[in-house]
Amino acid sequence: MGSDEAAPAGRRIVMLVDNGVNGDSRVQKQARSAAEAGFDVTLLGRSPDGKEHTWTLGPARVRLLPMPTPLHKRPHEFRRHWVVAPLAYPPTGVGAQRHQAIKAWKADLQVRRAMGAQGVDAALLRAESLAARATGRWVSLRRAQGVRSRAARKRLDTPVDRFYTWFWQASLGDRSWRRIEPGLWDWELAYGKVIDRLEPELIHANDFRMLGVGARAKIRAQSRGRSVKLVWDAHEFLPGVRPWTDHARWRLGHMAHEREYAPYADAVTTVSDDLAGLLQQAHRLPERPRVMLNAPAADPDHDPGDGPVPGADLRAMCELGPETPLVVYSGAAAPQRGLDVMVDALPRQPGVHVALVTNNHHGAYLTGLMARAEQLGVRDRVHLLAYVPHWQVVPMLSGADAGVIPIHHWPNHEIALITKFFEYSHARLPLVVSDVRTMAATVRETGQGEVFTAEDLDDYVRAVTRVLADPARYRAAYDKPGRLDTWTWDAQAEVLVDVYRGLLERNAK
Incomplete structure (x- = not known):
């Protein structure tokens, strides 16, 4: 942790996340780091199959809760349209x-x-x-x-739908999410009672959905005479997020929900300095959010809580020898992530293979991408791989010749160095990144890779060709003393623990 001071015994912390924990390395590292600092940590996530699952991350406990989603359906979906x-x-x-x-x-x-x-x-x-x-x-x-x-x-953009949205926004203001995005209540109904039973002294809410769940738990606790602190860890700038569903109310409802509950946060943390400024301005926060980069652990070769584990060998997973050119993408798969350019380039890159370490292999996007690879006659050079535990990510990635980040221009993509950027860097990979603002500027400054114009196939082929022609030139950027020192989770965990201690010490006075 970087500090010898132990947390006060029995300081109960509940962390909240809106996913199944596996694959979310930031949340896993937060839970483990807080527990290793001496806090009593329970991490609550969403079960993938309607059954509760439990395990441990070092000293931290993980519980995945069943979450029915009937409120995600709209009233008109149950009616005939006469x-x-x-x-x-x-x-x-x-x-x-x-x-x-x-x-x-x-x-x-x-x-x-x-x-x-x-x-x-x-x-x-x-x-x-x-x-x-x-x-x-x-x-x-x-x-x-x-x-x-x-x-x-x-x-939800017919005249009737637009009138409905306008009416409830005008009538209820920030409370309008109850009408225009009622599915947010499903998270409350799954998590709320569990949080109350755990009686935490501090709630750590990851991202915008969990902010409301944490704030309401804080309100209930205070009504019963218990003081609870709320930390909101904002992973995204909601106005700049590509909507996760196809209807017009998603962003409006989630933004109203976030505005209603942001004032209840006793401290805000986030992933980049640019995002910290945007959040402070958008929510008139009294203090600038503290920044915790999505950096990997300094020594990721094994999980210290589970003893020795076998390493993940990327080339063995792809059944490739060391002489085969291999570029890798690691992270979520979605249209805005730009993976199509990696497949479309292969007919112009003889002998090059692509490894996609990602999720949801049977979803529409990846199945479509694999059909495209089949069409182009390159399916045998595209390797779909599953996520590995977060402590194995960096050693696994190091088997590639280059790491690719081909994301498109969306506001949130412009303002942060994302998780895979740090993971590729610790794997000492030459990078090929699209020209989104923060990452492109960093790569140009450090010399650790090449920048290409987002969604431009010709420019992507140029960038990969240059990197594969002389990878040692780009790897040399990592030899600069101190280059990777602040890009480690150990440094970020100190921020997390400092935030917790500050709030709980203030609570004790």
Whole structure:
């Protein structure tokens, strides 16, 4: 931790995160670091399968809680749309059942026609076939109306939807999220009672969804005579986030929710100095948020709580020898992450292989990307790999010849050095990064890689070609004394522990 001072015994901390913890190295490192500093830490996350899961991260406890999501559905999804689609089936699943029943009827008719030589009445079969076709067209018409009506409301930007959004914003202000993004209550209903039972002295809420959960727990505790401090760790600048769903209310609802509960935070931490300034201005925070970079541990070769573990060998995972050029991307997969440029470039990069260490391999984006690779005849040179434990990430990445960050221009992408930037750096990889502001400026200053114009295939090929032609030139940037010293989690953990101690000491007075 960088400090010999132990935390006061029994100071209970509850950390909140809106995911399954695995794959979120920042949250894992926070929980472990706080627990190793002497705090009693419980990390609450979301279960992936409706069952509670528990394990430990060193001295920290992890609990993944089941979270039903009925409030994520909108009222109109349960109703028929009489004006837009008067013939549509009700949204009960009956349309799919009727469609399947027609298919079964036609299949039966096909078999009975094949039995014609066994005395089946041909005229009756013809009449029944006509009836099946007519009924099938009627069912298809009704299903199509349902599909069209759902598509019309999917983005929630019809005149009726826009009026609804405007009305509740005008009526309730920042409380309007209760109407325009009610699914946020599902997180409260899954986590709230568990937090209350744990009776923490400090709640650490990771990102915007958990801010409200933590703030409401603080309010309830204070009403019962317990003082609870709230730390909000803001990972993103919400106005600059690409919406996670396709409808118009997502950003508006989440921003209103964040504005309502930001004043309850006793301390705010974040991932970059630029984001700290934006948050202070947006929420009129009395103090500038403290910065904790998304840096890897200085000694990531093993998890100190679990004893020796085998290392992850990237080239072995890809079944490649040391002579094969290999570029790697590590992190979440989504259109704005720009992974398509890595696949599209392969026909122009003979012999080069791409490793994608990412999540959700069966999601629409990655399955589409792999279909594109198949189309281009390069699927055998694209390796889809699963996440490894965070302490194995850097050793694994070091097996590549270059680390790629091809993200597109979105406001949040411009303002921070993201996790993979630090992980690639500690793996001493030459970097190939798109020209998003902060990362591009850093790479140009340090000389640790090449910058290309985001979404520009020709420029990406140029940058990778230059790096692979002379990787030693770029690796030499890491030889500069002190280059990586502040890019370690050990330095960031000192900030975390300092924030906790400051709040809890103030609480004790």
